[in-house]
Amino acid sequence: MTITLADPVPAAPTKTETRELAYYRNLATDLGKDLQRAQRSLEVANNALRRFQELHRLGRRLSLVTLAVTTTDELCLRFFELVAQLNICSRALIAREQTSAPGAFAIDAAMGFERASLPDHFKLPMVPEFGFTTAADTHPPSAAASFIMLQRLVGLPSILWAYDVETGLALVLAITPGPANTDFQLDDRDLATVLLGTLLDVYRRLQARPTGAANAPEQEAAASPSRAVEPPSSTIFRINHAKPFITETDVTRTAQADEHVQHAFYVEWDDTHYFLFLTYDTASGYSLLRKWRGHSPRTFRDLRSMIRHVRDSLSYHGELTIYPRDDARVTALVEHARPLMAAAANAEDAEAEPIAAVLQSDYQRNGPSERPQERPPSERLSSTA
């Protein structure tokens, strides 16, 4: 006789086993979340690393590929080729602001367009030094109308804009964002600076070639930014006639509304007096910075306080340039603000301690070995800014 044993019937889980199962399931969920968080942190760090490495590599490769170019045509071709190969954008424009028409740009070269689809010129209502627009954000917000115009022009939704105030050269990069795309962001200012800076460097190098040099055709000058060739005209920095002066209070209020200084520079009145001009819209012109209250312009006496003020108080992190007051580029501004600037400089001199002025001038004449005695920071601040 054969006895067949039935399969044992699995016992129902005990209350303890059920609780234990629930405990481990919850634990798995919590550990899974922790793993996701850790992975996310790692991704953020790795992406930042990648971004840094790419920017470094971009600068190096741009320098290499543009090293041997001899014409602006060749420069544009090499530049676009590299930009495309590195997937920085899918469409790009190099444009040049017309000296006689602020905000009006002539398109020098384009990538990713059908030739017939682009006009020769376009005009922007507001010209920021740097900016971008995406589906989620536009920076600076005051340039929204300009970016809408650029979106229509290039036919893609995400735009990065870089503009050199001095030469009028502008670079437009455009992409279509998607799940895999890193859309343009504020950090891309570095990218814009590298790209536009390289273009400007090579443009200037080509300008510096003697006429008739090898591979430098006569039409070269016509194809390159005119303002880089000719002595810059006084129209580059125009006074904002609607608002020739701006107080620091206004600057603070504007910053609270998420509007930021687009460009700022100093005018050197004399050895010890510097005045700051700034703009929120280069097409509208520049305003002279005044103190919080009253009508006196803000003056600066040393580089450190100038930089600290413009970075911390004005939250301006762009390029800073000092122009002598007889520089042709700032003539219009100086002429307009001359009475106020002169009065402010005279008043400052009258208030300044004579001994400090002597020591400062001695220091400048004799160098660091005869460094003047430092005044307390509070005293230095009160006399300079």
Added chain:
Amino acid sequence: MKTAPFVTGSWPGLDISARQSAPPGARSDHRGVATAYAKCADTRAAISALAHDIADVAPAPLFVLLFLGGRHDPQSALDAMNATFPGIPFLGVSGTGVIASEGFGYSGFEAGVIAWAGDRTAPRLVVTTRLAQSDHAGGAELGRLAKSVEADSATVLLFYSSVRSFEPRELHSASKLIDGFYDGWDGEAPTLIGGGALTDLNLSESWLLTNDAVHRHAAAALVFPRVIQATTEILRACRPASAFMQITKLSGDRVLELDGRAALDEINSRLPAPLINAEGHPSQIMILGKKLGDRFGPASTADFVNRLILTGDPKTKSITLFEPDFSEGDWVQLMSHDADLMVDEARNGARACRTNLPAFRPLVRLYIDCAGRARVMSATPVEEAGIVQGELLNDPTPLMGFYSGVEIAPVDYRSRSLDWTGVLTTLVETV
């Protein structure tokens, strides 16, 4: 105004460059298989460079397989291929990028080629253009055609255009294509290895080229003679990150319920942040994995079939998977992609493929690499394709491949469609 003749596309910022240039044709040798790699925005120039580099070994190839970055214009590529390789059968496959012994990248301007010069090892090409109607029917047609040209083939390379439509986003199903192929073959089927063509990381488009046309809803099979076999390493990148969940309601590639709850709610309860962001896109790469074999047994990464969660619908609370091959009742886990694991598997897999070749004569290595594994997507500290390339740099067998959508490789006794993997296959000639 001057315009540069680049086609438009849409890519994120990234930068990959060739690690090391091999001399033209140096990777090709007496085996009668030649490979070449180029990176150039000018499609005609790129293809011309490829032809030049394979000319020593394969001056008159019998068949040419072209992998072409998706920023190349397909019609220009077709014209250039016919002009460069007149009368020679070829298949062109668009890829997000190309991976080769000499270099790799996913700018979309890369190009790579494998040319077979020997009759004994060259594949036969069959194509179906029926995917627009049905992926399964197209696969079945392809299976029948493949069997008709080489009934005892042991190895078939299968490529297909991945994108059915961009808006709304729909993909051709590799799993249905494979099922169809096996049904059409009807018998002891060969090993299928391959991948889905793409043109970019945004899944915008995909195409195949044959001598007569550019195909956008097509699949192609390279059917090899019996002497050609394949050994494959599957490089993975995901590990479990949750307890099991059971699929309780499903419709094709859309998972509606998990454990009886709305799928998106159930997924979100297991994540530190919601899966779908305010813009309606996935906020992170997330994958569902189905464990093969004993659910509670020991497991390695190779025991999971993983499906990328393509998107989620906050209205219906459903999630959409990359492939529609999960079923109601399946037990799945959330899988987290792990950058370190990806790098380790790339290194170990590349080393393993050099050693697991007893008594075979390796001809060429194919690396079909999920585009999602690119550094720009996976946020790895290094490019895993670079690790594979680096490990095989001094190996005499040439490496060629592309960044794909879905990968196809044998898992658990049959070929399957895979997500987020690198399929490293060595085509060998049996001796």
